[in-house]
Amino acid sequence: MQINFKFPSNRLLLSLFFCGSAVILLQNYNISDNTSFLFNLICLVVGLVLCCIVFIPSMVLKRKYNLDFVMLTRRKTPRVYYLIMAFYSAYAVYTAEYFLLRYTDMFHDKYFSDAGVNVIAFIMIAICFYGACRGVNIITRFGIILSAFALLCYILIFSGGVQSLDFELHHFDFSGSAIGFISNTTFFLTPSFIAVIFAILSGYSENFKSRQIFVTLISLAVEFAAFLFFVSFALGAYADSQSYQTFLMSKISQISGLSGIESFYFALTTLSVFMIITLLLCCINREMGESKTILNVSVFSIVIFVLHICASYLNSVGEILTNPMLFNLFNIFAAFIIPGIYLLVFRRSENA
């Protein structure tokens, strides 16, 4: 095997940025209808500030003690290590499924209705399996190439959408209900799952600076805001009650009469979902001890696939797996509460 170098942590955060992008790219009925752009912008800011708070335990662990959560658990609570890691493995499977289901649904709905969702999921998981077997370092290297492609996609999508902009004044109102505010803020809290991946994989990285997290979250905020802006002003009222609004936005984009920019949206979404599932499989591998990478990754890939089949046949399973409230609750537990408790106990023992 290749020597596992510690790679710069900004590379890990770049990959996590792409993972976070999937949230807005795959958004489907999550943002409340009939709300203004400014209202959504406030929800976005609040949501991402909460994300930032969720990041604190893993950030402190890495910055102050140069530890990741797996190392800390192994060191402080060796007896319940496997229990905690079992929870995190279950979380990783759940998160992978959360995005995979949305992705296959979007693919089936918008791109290729003849394709079987399970076939799409199988091929996608197979590619992710290959990526995860190569390791985090390689995937973050791939993330650099992805960033160049993503930049091209964003330029095409946004510059192609400029001609469709139509500024409606009601989008500048601060109107919105309390329920809408909670619902939208919950949606913008979704990227907090990247804090869990960071907590587990940060051990592979070096040269970490706290500002890297802020830069990542601010970049995500800018990306989300740009999509919100274009969805509000380019699609307008047409966006209401439409599924996958960001897809629609890319579909109306045109550059000099050349259409088909939605294929770049699909590419970007596929790459983001690939990044999420692969990094989650890498997390599982790290939690399982890394000694049998192929076995660990293949077992959990099969679990993800089986779960996907269950979800596609049993609606109730699908609803649980794609429930945003449940997902956010899981995120807060996995990214904030459990590592937070560990951090407090660890600090106390360090001080003692």
Add this chain to the structure above:
Amino acid sequence: MNDLNNSIKENILMLKELFKESADLTIREMNLISSNSVSAALITIEGMCNKEVTASSILSPLTTYDFKNLQGEKVIDEIVLSVLASGEIIEINTLDELISFATSGFAVIMVDGTTKTLAVGAQGYSYRSVSEPESEVVQRGSREGFTEPLRVNMSLIRRRIKSPDLVFETITTGKTSRTHLMICYLQKSVSPKLLKKVRSRLEKCDLDTVFASGYLSEYLEDEWSKSIFSGIGISERPDTVCGKLTEGRIAVLIDGTPAVIVVPHLFVEEFQGVDDYSNRPYYAAFIRILKYISFFVSVFLPGIYTALAQFHPEYFPTWILIKTSESLAQTPLPVTLEVILMAFIYEIMKEAGLRIPKSLGHAVSIVGALVIGDSAVSAGIISSSTLMVVATAAICSYVTSQLYPPIMILRFIYIIVGGLLGLWGILLTTIAVLVNMSAKTSLGIPYLSSLAPFSRNSMRDVFIRAPWKILSKRTIKIQNFPESED
């Protein structure tokens, strides 16, 4: 390792037995002028030695010199000190060495009563003269290319780097062929770890014969990073090799082939050419970008065309869609099969063109151009748009000719995947290929170095070629690339 015998007769018998009375083994036995009547023998391989040099510079002085009462080892010493005028006299003591030197064109002198034997440089085999390599033609710059004999190739490098830092190390490989290799590097630039790695991998080569650089490439590759891309650079140009040596790379020269191996080799190097450094920077940058575009076109165009025609015709601009649909509707085959067939026929024609006698080349060109290019389209077997797509991809693939093997394989993969899964399949295959490339290393240096892992310093010679004033400020050594194992 068999030691030589004191008795010249025994040694000659041993040699004859080893060579099985081979017709090219020439043993000239003689008695030296001496009061002790010392017998000696001159061993040569016919065709490997220059006959005139052997006769005038070795045989004549040996047979006319008076050795007085000297015997055995002292005769050998006298030959070295007073008899021969040759500049290349090597003392040998074993049969293996004797065979190695004799088969390399040396004349071997054996004297009765001693195991000490002399190998005298008298090489005189015929070889191709130094000429411009056909695969690496340049507009400006040297017209010299490597040739087959090792010594000539060494001199071509030495003439360009007149520094004592330049080191040539000899290794013999191939159990039967006993091919001489030269590991060449700049002492001050090379990483000792890298050098050790190259030495050990070459020593591990257990082949019977080594006739070309390709034989050793697989031994030099990192075992765990399998890929269709090669981490081994090949060049026939001494100026290219010298440039790479200054960056800390290592060259392996192989006797009998003009293709010199250069390691480590990175992906971005495939797009760098000698002309880039002779031309103005802006033009060099333009050519570089052109090469990258050509690479992508040659790999992706047929696959994307297949995917679009099969699954997403709505992505074609209307006027192209009308023309493409018209021409595809007139052909009997599905578009995927048509593109595969066309690409396959092109590969056959290319292979035939490479191996066909030149006198028949015109006939093949006519058959190719008229039968496949024109008649197949007018007969409605192949659509004109398919023909154009495959031809464009084929031409583009020669812009980066060193990458032709992976381009060809990937092109077929993308056509098949594009035909089966559309653009999505192409995207997923690209992910797999890029992950594979990101994982690949060349002697511990990431293959995609400069891009991933990203190195800002080395970007000055990737997509653009910075002006010489900037390039000359600091040469980036290969071992200093991020995440190299050194």
